Amino acid sequence: MSLAFRVEKRDQGSALFRSLTIIASVLVALFVAGFLLLAAGVNPAAAYLEILREALGSTYGISETLVKATPLIITGLAVSVAFRMQIWNIGAEGQIYMGACGATGVALFSGLEAPLMLPAMFAAAFLAGGLWASVAGLLRARWQVNEVIVTLLMNYIAILLADYLIYGPWKNPDGYNFPLTAQFVDAARLSEYFNTRLHSGFFLALFCALAVYLLMERTIWGYQIKAIGSNPAAARYAGMKTGLAIFLVLALSGAIAGIAGFSEVAGLQHRLQHGLSPGYGYTAIIIAWLARRSALGVIIVSLLMGVLLVGGDSLQLSWQLPVAFAYAFQGLILFFLLAGDFFINFRLRRVKEDADA
Amino acid sequence: MPDLLQLTHIRKTFPGVIALDDVSFSIRAGEIHTLLGENGAGKSTLMNVLTGFYAPDSGGLQLDGQPVRFASPRDSLALGIGMVHQHFMLVPAHSVLENIMIALQGVPLLFSRRQQRARIEQTIEEFGLDLDLNAPVWKLSIGAQQWIELIKLLLRDCRLLILDEPTAVLTPQEAAKLFQVLLRLKQQGKCIIFISHKMREVMEISDRVTILKKGRSVTTLEKGEFDQKKLAGLMIGGDRIPEWQKSLPFSEEIVLEIENLSVRNDRGLADLDNFSLRLQKGEILGIAGNGQKALAEALTGLTRVESGRVLAAGEDITRSCARSSYIAGIAHIPEDRKAIGIVPDLSLDENLILKNFRAKCFRNGVFQSRSAIRDNAEEKIGQFAIKAGPPGSPVRLLSGGNIQKVIIARELSEQPAVLVALYPTRGLDIGSAEYVHKVIADGASNGMSTILISEDLDELYKICDRIAVIFRGRLIGYADPTSSSRAEIGLMMSGEVSA
Numbered sequence: 001m002s003l004a005f006r007v008e009k010r011d012q013g014s015a016l017f018r019s020l021t022i023i024a025s026v027l028v029a030l031f032v033a034g035f036l037l038l039a040a041g042v043n044p045a046a047a048y049l050e051i052l053r054e055a056l057g058s059t060y061g062i063s064e065t066l067v068k069a070t071p072l073i074i075t076g077l078a079v080s081v082a083f084r085m086q087i088w089n090i091g092a093e094g095q096i097y098m099g100a101c102g103a104t105g106v107a108l109f110s111g112l113e114a115p116l117m118l119p120a121m122f123a124a125a126f127l128a129g130g131l132w133a134s135v136a137g138l139l140r141a142r143w144q145v146n147e148v149i150v151t152l153l154m155n156y157i158a159i160l161l162a163d164y165l166i167y168g169p170w171k172n173p174d175g176y177n178f179p180l181t182a183q184f185v186d187a188a189r190l191s192e193y194f195n196t197r198l199h200s201g202f203f204l205a206l207f208c209a210l211a212v213y214l215l216m217e218r219t220i221w222g223y224q225i226k227a228i229g230s231n232p233a234a235a236r237y238a239g240m241k242t243g244l245a246i247f248l249v250l251a252l253s254g255a256i257a258g259i260a261g262f263s264e265v266a267g268l269q270h271r272l273q274h275g276l277s278p279g280y281g282y283t284a285i286i287i288a289w290l291a292r293r294s295a296l297g298v299i300i301v302s303l304l305m306g307v308l309l310v311g312g313d314s315l316q317l318s319w320q321l322p323v324a325f326a327y328a329f330q331g332l333i334l335f336f337l338l339a340g341d342f343f344i345n346f347r348l349r350r351v352k353e354d355a356d357a
Numbered sequence: 358m359p360d361l362l363q364l365t366h367i368r369k370t371f372p373g374v375i376a377l378d379d380v381s382f383s384i385r386a387g388e389i390h391t392l393l394g395e396n397g398a399g400k401s402t403l404m405n406v407l408t409g410f411y412a413p414d415s416g417g418l419q420l421d422g423q424p425v426r427f428a429s430p431r432d433s434l435a436l437g438i439g440m441v442h443q444h445f446m447l448v449p450a451h452s453v454l455e456n457i458m459i460a461l462q463g464v465p466l467l468f469s470r471r472q473q474r475a476r477i478e479q480t481i482e483e484f485g486l487d488l489d490l491n492a493p494v495w496k497l498s499i500g501a502q503q504w505i506e507l508i509k510l511l512l513r514d515c516r517l518l519i520l521d522e523p524t525a526v527l528t529p530q531e532a533a534k535l536f537q538v539l540l541r542l543k544q545q546g547k548c549i550i551f552i553s554h555k556m557r558e559v560m561e562i563s564d565r566v567t568i569l570k571k572g573r574s575v576t577t578l579e580k581g582e583f584d585q586k587k588l589a590g591l592m593i594g595g596d597r598i599p600e601w602q603k604s605l606p607f608s609e610e611i612v613l614e615i616e617n618l619s620v621r622n623d624r625g626l627a628d629l630d631n632f633s634l635r636l637q638k639g640e641i642l643g644i645a646g647n648g649q650k651a652l653a654e655a656l657t658g659l660t661r662v663e664s665g666r667v668l669a670a671g672e673d674i675t676r677s678c679a680r681s682s683y684i685a686g687i688a689h690i691p692e693d694r695k696a697i698g699i700v701p702d703l704s705l706d707e708n709l710i711l712k713n714f715r716a717k718c719f720r721n722g723v724f725q726s727r728s729a730i731r732d733n734a735e736e737k738i739g740q741f742a743i744k745a746g747p748p749g750s751p752v753r754l755l756s757g758g759n760i761q762k763v764i765i766a767r768e769l770s771e772q773p774a775v776l777v778a779l780y781p782t783r784g785l786d787i788g789s790a791e792y793v794h795k796v797i798a799d800g801a802s803n804g805m806s807t808i809l810i811s812e813d814l815d816e817l818y819k820i821c822d823r824i825a826v827i828f829r830g831r832l833i834g835y836a837d838p839t840s841s842s843r844a845e846i847g848l849m850m851s852g853e854v855s856a
Contacts, residue, residue: 226707
């Protein structure tokens with residue numbers, strides 16, 4: 001008797017089934033990663049406990065996880081808005097930097113007072129990120145230039161532009177020549193909680209998720225974004241202005257990513273510095289992809305990533321595991337989540353040898 | 358000698374659907390065997406089983422008396438079963454030659470282009486086809502593209518050719534040519550499985566007819582045993598056909614006037630040349646001849662107008678985009694349903710408001726009113742007898758006939774003054790097609806004027822008040838279906854006579 005299998009399409013699975021698949025994928029990834037840990041001479045169970053304890057076992061751990069998740073949630077939302085229209089914004093990384101530059105500029109040079117300072121920084125970040133992305137939007141809408149290339153390449157420009165400001169005109173004159181701007185005044189800082197690094201940026205991220213949910217699922221704009229994403233020809237035929245929509249959606253996506261830049265400088269770093277984002281903009285692409293359609297999904301996936309980032313750091317300290325392990329671990333989880341996606345959409349069925357059966 | 362191909366008790370299910378319940382029939386060498394059935398009777402699934410796309414759940418195939426199993430389309434092709442799909446499998450940017458070469462077997466890694474070319478040209482000549490091997494496929498007419506698909510199969514020495522509604526997209530002349538080629542192939546001993554909804558073709562060409570209904574093979578009839586009435590009766594079974602009547606004489610009021618309209622196509626040729634037309638209130642005006650499509654696109658704002666004017670109720674709407682045309686009262690049933698008629702991933706409810714989603718009743722400010730959208734969908738589902746899936750499921754899962762109903766329901770929901778319908782019954786079964794005709798006729802009696810564009814003269818004869826005939830982009834004249842014969846219209850379509 002042979003073991004032949006056939007792949008079949010499956011009905012849309014239930015929400016419960018989808019959630020179970022995701023949980024199962026994570027468990028399988030943990031299992032496989034266990035072998036890597038064994039090879040490195042570390043007891044996997046102990047390591048996993050360590051990750052959980054570090055990331056979720058204390059007020060400090062939880063706060064750090066939320067701190068890491070904050071920029072991921074915001075940029076994940078930014079990227080997913082564009083994805084819904086089949087527009088691939090690979091430039092969230094650069095848009096974070098531009099947002100951070102905008103916010104920093106206001107914080108350092110506007111001289112505004114407390115109630116106005118933060119809103120002004122927010123607006124500057126929103127505009128800077130949005131304008132930066134709208135370059136790609138204009139090129140795409142007007143001349144069909146591929147937005148993947150443009151947004152990706154503009155990342156390098158944005159990061160170097162930020163470096164230029166940090167190393168050049170915006171360098172702190174009293175900073176012993178370190179490549180840092182001056183620290184923000186208190187009026188330009190988001191409030192912190194529980195004596196940890198957790199700042200109001202996290203609540204801003206949750207608010208963004210709610211806003212994106214309402215935009216996509218409840219408004220006529222979201223309706224147009226979804227219609228254009230699914231069938232641009234039909235949308236055009238129904239009288240939607242697809243070019244304008246592409247431009248606006250890319251600008252909005254960049255503006256949301258800019259908010260992440262604001263949240264990072266105003267909530268966490270309190271200055272503009274080199275290496276502001278360790279690739280949040282790229283991780284956001286993966287997050288948006290895994291979360292697919294839902295803003296809630298972006299929050300959940302981002303929190304999971306936060307746990308991994310915080311827990312992975314601690315593994316380096318406790319067992320001197322190389323930093324590569326944390327990446328391998330992330331990679332495995334992503335790999336099995338994607339494989340789990342396959343089982344949501346398809347089922348394997350045993351092929352019976354006996355044709356009459 | 359056993360039959361070439363024998364199917365016994367084929368059954369195929371999909372999650373939640375029995376596509377094929379119990380299908381048995383056989384195909385003899387050298388016959389043209391027609392499969393007849395309504396939309397959803399299982400014809401497409403059956404063809405996918407024959408060509409190895411799907412494996413049946415149970416039941417068997419026998420080729421030359423030997424049981425066979427196809428694990429993939431490659432297996433069935435290797436045994437000489439080939440199919441011309443409704444949607445062609447061609448690379449539009451490549452030349453005809455390149456498209457044919459893709460399909461060739463046994464071409465060495467470094468091949469002589471000239472040798473292969475000679476081989477292809479020989480086949481083209483043998484059947485007297487008119488095909489430029491160097492032309493890119495996207496420039497060719499649909500008919501010519503179909504020849505490519507056919508030649509691909511002939512070069513692979515297929516014994517059994519399956520043609521899925523091959524004439525649906527052809528002009529009458531192209532269809533006649535196709536039938537000549539099919540008869541020729543039959544003489545050479547090839548078998549042909551022919552799928553069509555057009556009864557006249559079925560009568561003309563079939564040696565045998567097998568009728569499918571709800572996933573079961575009802576019966577197989579030999580030539581001489583069947584006539585149009587009998588086939589239609591078997592196909593429909595006990596299903597109810599909607600009844601309708603032609604409307605009363607229409608009024609003299611002119612709702613749409615086209616003056617000296619010229620439209621050029623991608624190749625810079627004139628699709629419409631100084632074309633003029635008048636549409637009266639409550640009239641169903643059929644359009645026959647080349648240039649139909651350009652006319653529809655110009656009317657609905659999808660194509661740029663070179664010169665001339667379109668007046669709706671006296672207002673110039675020539676240069677407005679699709680939306681403002683719609684507001685001016687022109688509804689449109691597009692030719693390609695899936696490409697521009699629907700948004701496949703959105704739900705039925707959302708597709709029904711695609712054109713008027715900005716209407717006040719469907720929103721509160723910028724927020725959509727879900728309950729209003731749902732109520733609208735329920736009303737339309739009832740009114741147009743749409744077989745909807747579970748609420749919220751994407752509209753692409755519906756059958757072709759139901760998708761067409763969704764489009765019609767949406768387009769007619771605003772009580773348009775003018776409807777431009779392109780091939781509205783193409784690919785629909787008798788019941789659904791009658792339904793579409795009923796909707797158009799009912800609209801006419803309520804004062805809606807329809808421009809009906811169809812390549813099916815039978816359809817034009819049946820429903821139209823007048824038929825406008827185009828030749829080389831110009832209006833040749835109007836024919837009255839009650840007094841003009843088919844031959845007269847045929848002559849007008851070839852530019853010979855002006856009525």
